[in-house]
Amino acid sequence: MTATIFAAAETSTEAAHQATGWFLDNIWILPLMPALSFFAILFLGKKMRCRGSDPGLLTTGLALAFSIAAGIQWLGSVGEGGTLPVVGEWKWYSAAGFDLSVGTLVDGLTIAMIFVVSLVSFLVHVYSTDYVKGDRRYTHYFAFLSLFTASMLLLVISNSTIQMIVAWELVGVCSFSLISHWWEDKSNSGAGLKAMLTNRVGDIGLLIGVAILFFAAGGTFSVLEINSLALSGGISHLVLLVAACALLAAVASKSGQFPLYTWLPDAMAGPTPVSALIHAATMVVAGVFLVARLYGVFFEGFAIAGSSINLLALIGAATTIFGATLAFAQTDIKRVLAYSTISQLGYMVMALGVGAWTAAIFHLFTHAFFKACLFLGSGSVSHAAGGTFDMRKMGGLKQHMPHTYKTFLIASLALAGVAPLAGFWSKDEILAGTGGWGIFGGTGGNGAYTLMIVMGLITTALTAAYMTRCVYMTFHGDYRGEGHPHESGKRIVVPLWVLAGLATVAGLVNLPKGFQLVPKSWTERFGHFIEPHGVTYFPKIEHATPSWTLGIFSIIVAGAGISLTVLYIKRKQQIAERTSQSKLASVGYNILVNKYYLDHLYSGIITKTVRGPLAAGVNRFDKTVIDGVVNAAGKTSVAAGNIIYNQIDQKIVDGLVNATAIQTEEAGEELRKIQTGKVQHYGSIMFASAIVFTLLIIIFI
Amino acid sequence: MNQFLDDFGLSIMVFVPLITGLIIMLIPRAKEELIKQLALGSSLATLGWAILLTVRFDIDNASTLQFVVDTDWITAIGSRYIMGIDGLALPLILLTTLIVPLCIIYSFNHWPEPANPKSFLTLILILETGMLGTFVAQDLILFFVFFEVVLLPMYFMIGVWGGQNRRYASLKFFLYTLFGSALMLISFLALYFLADGTAAGLDVVNTFDMRALSDGATGAIARTSQLWIFAGMFLGFGVKVPIFPFHTWLPDAHTEAPTVGSVILAAVLLKLGTYGFVRIAIPILPEAASAWAPVIGVLAVIGIIYGALGCLAQKDLKRLIAFSSVAHMGFVMLGIATLTNIGITAAVFGMVAHGLITGMLFFLAGSIKERYHTLDMSKLGGLLTDAPRMGWVVAFCAMASLGLPGLAGFWGEFPVILASYSPAAILSESMFRTFMVIAAVGTVLAAGYLLWMLQKAAFGTAGGGSVDLTPGATPHNGDGDDHLPKANTAIKDTTKREWIAWAPLLVLILGLGVYPRLVHEVVEPATEKSLEINVGNIKYDCLELSPSSATDCFNEIRNRNG
Amino acid sequence: MTVTQFVIASAVLFSIGVYGVLVRRSAVMVLMSVELILNSVNINLVAFGALHDNIAGEVFALFVITVAAAEVGVGLALVLLIFRNRKNINIHEVDLMKG
């Protein structure tokens, strides 16, 4: 199957041309490198002087170089009329009526993904050599990091749905084993279990969805063929809708969407670099990637164009609000970030739901940098604060660890959507893409998703607020912990700065359409290179042109979120100062009051913020209803298992079997009385029966 | 040489273990070394011979029987000595010949109580002959004989070398299977008397020859009779599989059997039943198969869910693995019930995969029991600390068993789900799509119990305890190890003997997972042929028609014959 | 001569033998009765052989005699053994097979 089939059908002025390049053709080498590293570490790691970290570092470094090279080749071959993807295909096997091919598919989405994955993976490797130094399972840790990188790269370059399933499950297993890395503690292995099980629930949808699409597309797993058929109307809308809903379950579990996100905060039990790599930057966006990859199916199945609401967008929007409000209720810094991740993933899914494909991928791209930076920063902080992640035991770390503070602050601002950092651009792109204009002016977009833009704006304010709180609790005020805070080493700080730098500038690669301050050729570069166009496997998407009103308004919203929180904190401190002034009698007493007050202040922020009750309510809903259902399902299953086993299996089914045996035994008990052991009795019986038989023969024959 | 292989290859492969077993019987018990070497040597020779046959096997014609032997046997009842292998049998033969030497290696110098390696090895070798014979037999009576030969050694193995409750378990196993095979024999006899191959251009009237029977000699049998005959076979094979609700012998037998017995039971014996379906029931009686397929499908999905729920309720590790077999065999049966090429090929793959994975899990259970002297999961734990390598092997096998892509188990599950989305046209599509969803839910439950098992057995600390570690608290500071549990030095990690016995299985689990083509390529043509309905030279495609036209199609075959 | 008269003679001898097997207490006597039964069979064999002009009847009678001789030999050895162990040969008392 060559890519020529997917040549542009539309009448474009310039025909789409085939991208070429050694790196693009041989992209299969990319996942192979970390895979080899996995085996090397697994079998030889313990004998190495580095205890297994070097092969991982080396291969992820090479992978990063490879990705960059591939990216450059891709950029060089993107044409104006559209670019056909580079497809490599190998027949895995062809049997039993279905052709099973594996292969590579390189288009803009792939290029963006491999860059993100290999970059974050490389930085996390560097970071980890310091962070998990001396861990009893250092080797095992690096082995699984390598395996994860390999699987994730395999996922993003795959051209068939079955290959996606393979990689999808493999990243799940890596996630499981890394979450339960410190499995001596049952709560850690429990978290791993929860993650894996929740993902398996979603996998039902994946398996079914892939099965449906396989038959609907006439017996193929090829992503390109499925998408093309879906878009050309070769598959009925109902089938697409069912398949898309099934796949959505997989997306919800992997990408932490409502209502299957509960595993993600628990997954923070794993080592922090793992959280940064797997549970923030890469694996959790696999769901987003799946939707983006099979966008033809989702686009047609949910009838995204010209609509104002659909399931995908709704789930995304709900998740983004849920995640953001929950982030307020947390005292654990990693959990704040975890809920923030959920919220941002909701953003991406919502963007895909409203048809803003490029914006979603762009947000995925920028989010990976600033969220990885935040996670790695939180690891650095915990390192300094004696291993705790509890923000109540931090505070005032600004002075002790300036680098961590600065990078954390940059990343937080980027996340909060402060211009001109990366988050601002990608977030605005999404808001514009909803096309829910109403008050803001602007043009374009695929529909009129007014609800989505409102929810997006609310989340912007919430995000800004909870990040402010998080930064304040961690770095400002006085130190409340017991350890001796200190700045982390170079191998931790350098990755932080790299990511912070990217978080600063990444937004500039996709300046919005119609941005008047720069030449037109500078705008939408990301979209131009990443979004497939001039091909049949990708829908034609209307790009929105954002208005200044919207941009300014969203900055105002974010700014309001930040300043309200700061004001709130400040006002409380003024009260505190006044209190201390009125009670100057004793300095010691004052300190006590201040200390007490600060503690009170923080607990006050949690419980008495304006959105406090809401967050608590959502939290409660999450803990009792959603998680409760999961737990109840588990418990019911075990109980049902017990009942079935003890009552039905042991008593009825087995009972019948045993009853037969008992009957036989009783009959035997009766019959044994005939067995006198006396030969002549037997003889009598024998001869008597011989007579009977003879008689029978005589009579009947 | 090649001619010799063609003529005697199968007979030699089947009977070498038996003959060695008889020779071992004649050797005095005191010469234990000689006995062991002889047994191991002969099982390895059988493996080598099987590989030789595989090399000679013409893969391009995997659908035709090869190495066919056809001579008189019991002329009085028209039963002939017919053997032959095609793509369906080949993987299972290789599996069998591989598992047996591994079992012998595993138990080398380390016999279950009451030792007596002489009898133990003799039984294993007789068992091997029975299993191989079942896979190569092409005559119903010959098949039946081998099918039954398997019973007795297994009975003794459980009854003599088993656990506490062994007499109950062995008896249950024996009687249950015997009950099934009695009905099966009746079905075989009925087939014999009703078979008529004249209309199909075959020169046979009453025959036990499977080739003739599947080539149209059964076409004239009335639908009702077909249904009853199939029912008999269904019970016979179904008990062996075991299909819900005939499964209760399995957990008992597994729990009580010695490790090696469990391994052989899980790896090969259960496959005799499913193999019977694919080899005999479906090709010979396609019409009845299509009528029974929904029943099989329902029982299969019940088995999947039921087995998984059963697993969640278990406290004993071996019992849990045994129940998981019920669930996995449910997948195999669901694949068979779809009556499609994809489904049945996946089912055969599932048999091989289940043989490897569950066999491996039972090996592990045996080794764990040896080290901890219990299989009670509430008392286990910390295997990863005490014996890290074995712990990882357990984790690997659990992952394989829950159907992780890239390992063998996946290819027995996913294609089955795929196939049930679109079963043979004669079957109800909506019904099988429901099965698909239920089966998919079964995969989640499978993940549930296997991970739970893993958590109980491998994670944490012995006695089911857990150390209170604050997540992420200082384990990276080097001194973090102090408050971690210390490994129990009394527990030995995987020994060399165990590695030798396990390595081939582990490699195959991974290898077949990455490259399933190895099996599919051989099985697929044979499956396709087994689903073809040939009467003489005419090919009918009744299974691929809608239910009403299929009835006409079958009637047409009958009229042609009648 | 008809074959019937020989068959009847053999039947009578057979029945007497059966009676003996069933009522005799001494193992030696039981063995003697068995000889009667065997002889009745021989009569039948030879008579039918004559009827069908088939030599097989006679040959098989010869075999029966051979087997009978062997049977008596082994049987008496067993009786001897029983006698040595129990000091009598009353088969009514040999009931170890009692269920």
Add this chain to the structure above:
Amino acid sequence: MVAQNIAFGVMVGIMGLSAIRVVTTRNVVHAALYLMVVLATVAGLFLLLGAEFLGITQVLIYIGAVIVLFLFGIMLTGARIGKEKLLSHRNKVPALMIATVITAVSIYAAIDYFGADKLPEETRTSTKEVANSLFSQYIIPFEVASVLLLAALIGAIVIARREPHEENLTK
């Protein structure tokens, strides 16, 4: 034909009476002797049927060997030479019934099936014919029979032989 029928009647009469005595007499040695008579009349019946080799064999083996064996058995098992009270047990009625019914059924069957089947005039078979048949067609059963005899011989010795320590005890 008449002569043969008379001979038949006489022999069967003697045979029947002697046979009854075998199973009813209270003297073991007498029983053995009556048995000898029965065997002799059976040999006569064989001759009557033209089976001369068989008749002679009957005399040689049965009367010559088997009876002697019985007598040895009687002596070695310490049976009383003379009348014995408890040679038969008391439950004779069922045995008698069974025997009678067998006789009745057999006679009925014989008459029913072969009522008028006359034996051929000439039924004599020569020893040569027997030998030819035995050593060609039936050679394998013949060899098997010889092995059986050998086995019985060894078996009887093994069973009846005293163990060495038993001999010591008796000494």
